[in-house]
Amino acid sequence: MSYEIRVKVLSPAMERRKAGAPAPPLAMAPCLDSLENKTVYLVDTGYGGSAQFMVRLQKWFSENMPAVTTIRKRKSGHVFRDDDNTLWEEIKDKGDAVVLGVAG
Amino acid sequence: MESDAKGAVLPVIYTQHPVAGASPETLDGYITGADPVTGRRVIDEIIDVLTTPQQPKKTEVTWQAAGSRAVETLGPDTEDNLQRLFYENGWTDGLPVILPTEERVNKMLAGTSAAPDEVVREVYVWDTEETVTCTVKHVAIIAVMAGARPEHFPVILAIASTGQPALMPSTTPFESMVLVNGPIAKKIGMNSGIGAFSAVNMANAVIGRAWTLLSHCWGFGRPRKTLWSSQGNNHTYNNMCTAEAEDRSPWEPFHVSKGLSRRRA
Numbered sequence: 080m081s082y083e084i085r086v087k088v089l090s091p092a093m094e095r096r097k098a099g100a101p102a103p104p105l106a107m108a109p110c111l112d113s114l115e116n117k118t119v120y121l122v123d124t125g126y127g128g129s130a131q132f133m134v135r136l137q138k139w140f141s142e143n144m145p146a147v148t149t150i151r152k153r154k155s156g157h158v159f160r161d162d163d164n165t166l167w168e169e170i171k172d173k174g175d176a177v178v179l180g181v182a183g
Numbered sequence: 184m185e186s187d188a189k190g191a192v193l194p195v196i197y198t199q200h201p202v203a204g205a206s207p208e209t210l211d212g213y214i215t216g217a218d219p220v221t222g223r224r225v226i227d228e229i230i231d232v233l234t235t236p237q238q239p240k241k242t243e244v245t246w247q248a249a250g251s252r253a254v255e256t257l258g259p260d261t262e263d264n265l266q267r268l269f270y271e272n273g274w275t276d277g278l279p280v281i282l283p284t285e286e287r288v289n290k291m292l293a294g295t296s297a298a299p300d301e302v303v304r305e306v307y308v309w310d311t312e313e314t315v316t317c318t319v320k321h322v323a324i325i326a327v328m329a330g331a332r333p334e335h336f337p338v339i340l341a342i343a344s345t346g347q348p349a350l351m352p353s354t355t356p357f358e359s360m361v362l363v364n365g366p367i368a369k370k371i372g373m374n375s376g377i378g379a380f381s382a383v384n385m386a387n388a389v390i391g392r393a394w395t396l397l398s399h400c401w402g403f404g405r406p407r408k409t410l411w412s413s414q415g416n417n418h419t420y421n422n423m424c425t426a427e428a429e430d431r432s433p434w435e436p437f438h439v440s441k442g443l444s445r446r447r448a
Contacts, residue, residue, distance in 0.1 A: 085259035088282045091274050091324045091400045094252045094316040107193070111234050119233070127203030127354070128210075135210040139226060176233045179193075181202045 117175040118148040125158035129181045196228045200413045201354045280328035291323040294333030304346040308402045310409040329393035339393045348398040358416040361424040368426035375428035391424025
């Protein structure tokens, strides 16, 4: 005669709930119809590899979409903090779009 | 105090990893290659985001089964089936666990004077935008799973109270470390001498493992969902759990350096 033992156990599953409704986010700026003749800022966060990534991205645009002007900038301060509005005001004034990266 | 900080919900595009230290040719490949999440070319996604109206992405429903503050019972079922269930639910590190029967959990709860339904910590999981409520009883269940004994439970509860996951997602192979200090380390038989980091001591082993299992049960251990770690770190099985050798250390004990009295556990 064979038998198998069956047991009851307690579940480690915990109560999970979605975080409360966040404050309504700011809307993004209206998107562009195209990038032709536009200025795109390539903003490097300062994270490892970000600067080199943006260098290569800028090169891609220069070779494949030469009508797009790209400007590389480094976010001010530490990668995870210390930002100020100087760069963002410049971009509002002179840029049409931003690519921000890279996180790791 | 309410924050008046606001931000936009930014579209996120993923590249291959790692980016740090990659050669120019490799980075070129990342740019023209596929986003590992969507499969689309990264450069196409970049252009698309800038030239096409974006809808905010809906947060994916959590992959992990939701429990309740009141602990639920599973089974009865066989050992094999329950081990598979625990693994498939994302509650383990892939190794078999000690099944948390009510008897075992009750014995574990004797290791603390805290009430079983007391909330130890609410943990926020960024990727799923969930708040997870962790009670003393949940921690006891997980301590049993790790193979701990009641005398180890106060340390495991202390770790749980931080809400800090042991599993750290990043490009580089982060891992966390547990260094237990104070009189309790010696009292529960932790090893802080020869072989301090080796797989030779029960207290070191189960406390370190309990932190990993806590992290899994909180929801931090699913690759491509909540764990974005390029190659991960093997230390996360135990988190280098050891104790401070206070009696042999040339420095003052860690807790004393933080302003606590030497006798404080």
